[in-house]
Amino acid sequence: MSTTSAAAGEVGRAAGGGDGDNGGKVPLSDRARSERRLGWYLAGPAFVVMLLVTAYPILQAFYESLFKYRLTDPDAREFTWLNNYLVVLTDGVWWRAVGVTVLITVITVAVEAVLGFALALVMHRALRTLRPVLRTAILVPYAIITVVSAFAWFYAFSIDSGFVNSWFAWVPGISENTNWFGEFGTSVFVIIASEIWKTTPFISLLLLAGLAQVPEDLQEAAKVDGATWWQRMYKVTIPNMKAAIMVALLFRTLDAFRIFDNVFIMTQGANNTEVVSFLAYRQTISRLEIGLGSAVSVLLFLCVVLISFLFIKLFKVDLASARGER
Template identity: 75%
Template sequence: MSTTTMPPTKAPKTEPKSAPKGALSDRARSERRLGWMLAGPAFAIMLLVTAYPIVQAFYESLFDYRLTDPDNRSFTWFSNYAVILTDSIWWQALGVTVGITVVTVAVELVLGFALAMVMHKAITSVRPVVRTAILIPYAIITVVSAFAWWYGFNLTSGFVNTWLGLGDYDWFGDTLPALAIICLSEIWKTTPFISLLLLAGLAQVPEVLQEAAKVDGATWLQRLWKVTIPNMKAAIMVALLFRALDAFRIFDNIFIMTRGNNNTESVSFLAYRQTISRLEIGLGSALSVLVFLCVVLIAVVFIKGFKVDLASARGEK
C-alpha cells in the first residue's frame, strides 16, 4: 500500500498594513518625535526669549504712554490701533514696505536661481571659487553695505553721477530713485542668500529625471519647468518665505540712506520713529504688534499657498 505525500501549503502573504488615509505613517511619526527631541530645547529657549517681549509690547500698546510724560499714563484699550489704522502715514509706510518686499524678492528669486544654476553646473575644480565669489556680498554687514551704496549715490561725495555724467542729480531727493537704490542695495546684498538655498534644492533634483526628459526630447526650458522647479518646490518656498519676512522688516538701508524722508519710510522705521525718536511707547508698541501680525500673515500665506507636502518629498505615500 503506497502513501502519497501532500505538498506543503504556503502561508498566504500578508501585506503590511498601511496607515489610514490622512494619518501619519510610522516613519513620519518617528521622525517627528526625533525632530521634537532635537529641536525642542532650542525651541523652548527661543519661546521664552521672544514671548515676553511680544506680550509686553501688546500690553504697552493698550496704554496712552509717553516717556516724556510718565505720570499721565492711561489705559485706552485699542485706541492706539484705531489711531494707526486710520492714519494715512501707516498706509503709506505699509505700501512702501510691500512694494520693496515684492520687487526685491521677485528679482532676487530670478537672479538667485540663475546663480544657483551657475554654482551647480560649475566645473568641479573652480566650483569653490565661484561659490565663494557669489556669497561675498551676503557676508558683508548690512549697515556697511548700506553706507557703501549711500556713498556711491550721494550728491556731494558719490561717484555714480560722475560715471553716468548726470552732474548734480540728487538720487535721494525724490521717492522713486531713492526707493530704487534701496531695492538695489537689498538685491545686491541678499541675492546670494536665496541662491544658497536654491542650490540646496537643485542638489535634491534626481539626475535620472533630467536624463529621462532629455531622452524624451524635452528642451531645456521644458525640463526646467516640468522637472527642476516641481522638485524644488520646498526649497523655493523656504527661500521666498525667509526673504519675504526679512524684506518686510527692512530698516537698516532706509535708516542709513534716507532716514525715512521723501516718503521712503517703512513700517519698521515708523515704529522706530514713534518709539525711539518721539518716545511714544503706546503707539510704538502698537506699531510693533501690527508689524508682527503682518509677518505672521505673510508666513501663513506662503505656507498655505505653496502647499508643500513634505511627506511626499521624502517619498512617502
C-alpha cells in the same frame, strides 16, 4: 505612457505627496516616525528657549500698546484699550508706510528670486573645482554687515562723495549733479538695489540646495524623450524644488518686509520712503510714544504672521513628502 509623462507623474507625486486614494496621504514608516521624534528631541530645547525669548517682547509690546504712554510724561499713563490701534489704522502715514514696504518687498523678492535661481544654476552646473571659488565670490555681499553695506551704497550714490554720477554720466537722465536721495523714485531705487545686491546670495544658496534634490534620472528621462531645456525646467526641475522655493521666498519676504537699516541710513524716511519698521522706530525712539510705537510693532508682527500663512497656503507644500518620508 511616454517617458516625459512618466517623469511628470513622478514629479507630481514628489511635489504633491503621492497619488493614493486617501488624498495623497501615505502613513509614515517606523523609521520616519523615529527620525521625527529624534528631531523634536534635538530641536525641542532650543525651540522652547527661542519661544520664551520672543514671546516676552511680543506680549510686552501688546501690553504697552493698550496704554496712552509717552516716556517724557510717565505720570500721564492712561489705559485706552485698543485706541492706539484705531489711531494707527486710521492714519494715512501707516498706510503709506505699508505701501512703501510692500513695494520694496515685492520688487526685491521678485528680482532676487530670478537672479538667485540663475546663480544657483551656475553654481550647480559649474565644474567641481570651480564650485568653491564661485560660492565664495557669490557669498561676499551677504557676508558684509547690513549697516556697512548700506553706508557703502549711500556714499556711492551721494551727490558729494559718490562715484556713481561721474561714472554713469553718459547714461540718459544721470549727470554729475543728480541727487539720488532727493526724490521718492530714485531713493527707493537705491534702497532696492542695495537690498538685491546684499541678499541675492541668500536665495541662491537655498535654491542651490533645492537643485541638489532634483533626481537626475528624471532629467535624463525627459531629455531622452525629447523635452527642451525649458520643458525640463518647468516639468521636472521647478516642481521638485517647490519646497526649497517656498522656504527661500518665505524667509526672504519676511526679511524684506522688516527692512530698516537701509532706510534709516540712506533717507531717514524722507521723500515718503518711510517703511513700517522705521515708523515704529520713529514713534518709539524719536517721539517717545511708547503706546503708539508698540501698536505699530504689534501690527508689523501680525503682518509677518499673515505673510507666513499666505505663503504656506499658496504653495501647499507637503514637506514630509518632499523629504521622501513614507
